[in-house]
Amino acid sequence: MAPSALPDDATHAEANKPCILVPEKVSPDGLKMLSSLYTVDIKMGLSAEELIKIIPSYHGLIVRSETKVTAEVLNAAKKMRVVARAGVGVDNIDVNAATQQGIIVVNSPAGNIVAAAEHTIALLLSTARNVGRADTTMKEGLWERSKLVGVEVGSKTLGIIGLGKVGLKVARMAVGLGMKVQAMDPYASADIAAKHSVELVSTLEDLLPAVDFLTIHTPLIASTLDMIGEKQLCMMKKTARVLNVARGGVYNEEALIRALDEGWIAGAGMDVFTSEPPKENSSALRLSKHPRVVATPHLGASTKEAQENVSLDVCAQMREILRGGLPTAAVNAPLILPEEYKKLQPFVKLVEKMGSLYTQHFVGSKGGMIGGRTFDLIYSGELANISNTRPLFAALVKGLMSTISDSKGRDVNIVNATLLAKEKGIAINETHLHEAKEIVYNSLVTLKSYDGAHRSEQVIEGYVSGKSFYISRLDQFASNFHPDGPMIILHNYDEPGKIGGVGMVLGTHKINIRFMHVASYDGEDLGPEGEKRGNEALMILGVDVDVDKVVLCELSKCDGVLNVNAVRL
Numbered sequence: 001m002a003p004s005a006l007p008d009d010a011t012h013a014e015a016n017k018p019c020i021l022v023p024e025k026v027s028p029d030g031l032k033m034l035s036s037l038y039t040v041d042i043k044m045g046l047s048a049e050e051l052i053k054i055i056p057s058y059h060g061l062i063v064r065s066e067t068k069v070t071a072e073v074l075n076a077a078k079k080m081r082v083v084a085r086a087g088v089g090v091d092n093i094d095v096n097a098a099t100q101q102g103i104i105v106v107n108s109p110a111g112n113i114v115a116a117a118e119h120t121i122a123l124l125l126s127t128a129r130n131v132g133r134a135d136t137t138m139k140e141g142l143w144e145r146s147k148l149v150g151v152e153v154g155s156k157t158l159g160i161i162g163l164g165k166v167g168l169k170v171a172r173m174a175v176g177l178g179m180k181v182q183a184m185d186p187y188a189s190a191d192i193a194a195k196h197s198v199e200l201v202s203t204l205e206d207l208l209p210a211v212d213f214l215t216i217h218t219p220l221i222a223s224t225l226d227m228i229g230e231k232q233l234c235m236m237k238k239t240a241r242v243l244n245v246a247r248g249g250v251y252n253e254e255a256l257i258r259a260l261d262e263g264w265i266a267g268a269g270m271d272v273f274t275s276e277p278p279k280e281n282s283s284a285l286r287l288s289k290h291p292r293v294v295a296t297p298h299l300g301a302s303t304k305e306a307q308e309n310v311s312l313d314v315c316a317q318m319r320e321i322l323r324g325g326l327p328t329a330a331v332n333a334p335l336i337l338p339e340e341y342k343k344l345q346p347f348v349k350l351v352e353k354m355g356s357l358y359t360q361h362f363v364g365s366k367g368g369m370i371g372g373r374t375f376d377l378i379y380s381g382e383l384a385n386i387s388n389t390r391p392l393f394a395a396l397v398k399g400l401m402s403t404i405s406d407s408k409g410r411d412v413n414i415v416n417a418t419l420l421a422k423e424k425g426i427a428i429n430e431t432h433l434h435e436a437k438e439i440v441y442n443s444l445v446t447l448k449s450y451d452g453a454h455r456s457e458q459v460i461e462g463y464v465s466g467k468s469f470y471i472s473r474l475d476q477f478a479s480n481f482h483p484d485g486p487m488i489i490l491h492n493y494d495e496p497g498k499i500g501g502v503g504m505v506l507g508t509h510k511i512n513i514r515f516m517h518v519a520s521y522d523g524e525d526l527g528p529e530g531e532k533r534g535n536e537a538l539m540i541l542g543v544d545v546d547v548d549k550v551v552l553c554e555l556s557k558c559d560g561v562l563n564v565n566a567v568r569l
């Protein structure tokens with residue numbers, strides 16, 4: 001296990017043991033359980049080229065956040081069976097490339113959450129009491145008591161964006177400090193929040209003006225990149241302080257520097273940056289050096305205890321996988337076992353897409369919530385006769401979470417789906433409908449969602465034909481489209497001339513339309529004024545690229561358009 005020179009293939013082959021490469025500092029507690037069974041090479045400070053050169057002789061790789069496990073590295077890793085992330089975030093690993101190569105990626109989803117939450121509280125108090133600056137100036141021989149008057153956190157309001165594992169721990173600690181806690185997380189359960197004395201709010205606009213401190217605990221994904229920029233910082237109190245122990249990029253660093261320079265907010269505590277270590281001339285470097293910022297070099301998980309936890313967690317999984325066993329936290333485990341594959345695979349794909357469409361259409365664009373809602377998955381026709389529909393349950397959880405986690409829902413599998421749904425306060429009921437509901441297709445899947453009081457029901461229906469699958473209902477609109485790739489969903493009045501205006505906007509932005517489908521209204525609801533909604537329709541456009549906010553804004557201004565949103569399925 002001692003650090004050695006670059007590997008010698010002959011030595012590895014001779015030993016005939018699987019070989020594991022550890023290119024970062026991983027606690028020896030876990031590594032010990034591997035070194036009696038396998039060859040463990042600790043080689044720190046490898047360049048990308050060196051890693052690619054030596055990776056072909058390894059069967060396992062254990063990394064933290066610094067090693068970039070790119071497709072190039074994985075393509076070169078001819079014998080690789082498992083990549084273990086000794087921590088949570090897998091944004092430094094190309095999980096898709098690993099899946100394509102049949103390499104299992106595992107992580108430690110909970111091993112470092114206490115450490116991350118405690119570090120957040122450390123930054124909260126440091127920013128409130130100017131601890132960083134006080135320490136620096138004392139070391140310079142100064143005694144600046146009057147310049148370093150701080151604020152108390154007790155009785156103040158902490159805003160949390162992302163009430164997951166770390167966010168919830170931070171909330172509990174902050175309540176212990178006497179703070180009032182508000183949170184925004186469209187996928188969190190209001191019940192779980194209330195149990196922890198957290199008030200859930202629906203939008204950033206509700207949260208930001210009210211808080212004295214703001215902390216973000218989401219993954220870095222499309223919807224959280226630059227989530228807090230100039231517009232959001234301007235909504236905050238001038239005395240507010242912001243924290244980041246999640247990922248660099250959830251705050252726009254340029255906007256944050258401006259807000260600190262111009263006094264829109266009072267201070268910041270930053271553990272993570274868009275480049276780590278911060279590159280020369282980068283916003284990350286300027287932010288870390290800013291006098292109003294307390295900066296730490298990605299130390300959130302760097303405690304002895306957390307490092308022991310994550311090391312034991314991933315090394316146990318590495319040991320099991322290399323001797324043919326199963327992991328406990330695979331980021332890319334299958335949803336479906338081989339024997340069920342033929343029968344269920346198209347339905348698994350359909351239900352996953354229905355879940356993802358639900359989140360993007362009903363939650364993402366409309367500021368709704370998933371947490372606390374109930375979902376009914378109803379199987380009709382031939383599908384009703386299949387008793388083991390567990391993969392479909394898991395597929396729904398995966399689809400619902402696909403746009404809210406940095407693993408894009410890949411860490412959902414048949415083993416953990418129930419637990420993950422419970423964590424979010426999502427109830428899923430499966431019904432096998434044997435009685436004669438008249439259906440046009442051999443098998444139909446209906447997804448209904450409603451809140452605790454059985455209000456605000458939303459519906460998506462889908463069916464499989466051959467190997468392909470289609471959405472046959474979206475809310476009150478009868479449709480028929482294949483849910484795949486980037487799409488635009490426009491809710492509009494069903495009147496002549498709508499298509500021309502929309503086509504013009506897309507043409508101006510050089511966006512090609514792959515298909516267009518008009519879904520007509522066939523529900524019984526009345527509109528807000530009690531009027532019949534028969535003259536409404538959905539226009540569903542498959543496009544060749546993801547459309548940005550500018551295009552969506554222009555589309556929303558087209559005559560007769562009631563609402564527009566973009567989804568990627």
Ligand SMILES: NC(=O)c1ccc[n+]([C@@H]2O[C@H](COP(=O)([O-])OP(=O)(O)OC[C@H]3O[C@@H](n4cnc5c(N)ncnc54)[C@H](O)[C@@H]3O)[C@@H](O)[C@H]2O)c1
Pocket residue numbers: 088089109112113116161162163164165166167184185186187188217218219220223224245246247271272298299300301302403404405
């Ligand atoms: N600095 C560190 O050393 C350190 C240590 C541990 C974790 N982390 C990072 O902390 C983050 C949170 O980790 P976790 O274990 O709590 O993850 P988690 O998956 O348990 O929680 C993330 C939460 O974010 C919510 N969310 C997703 N998109 C959102 C959006 N657009 N708006 C509001 N909420 C949204 C999810 O619903 C979820 O509740 C991750 O980015 C992780 O990598 C950093």
Ligand SMILES: O=C(O)[C@H](O)COP(=O)(O)O
Pocket residue numbers: 064065066086087088089090112298299300301302
């Ligand atoms: O996602 C994580 O687990 C944290 O960011 C910790 O990263 P580290 O293992 O590099 O400290």
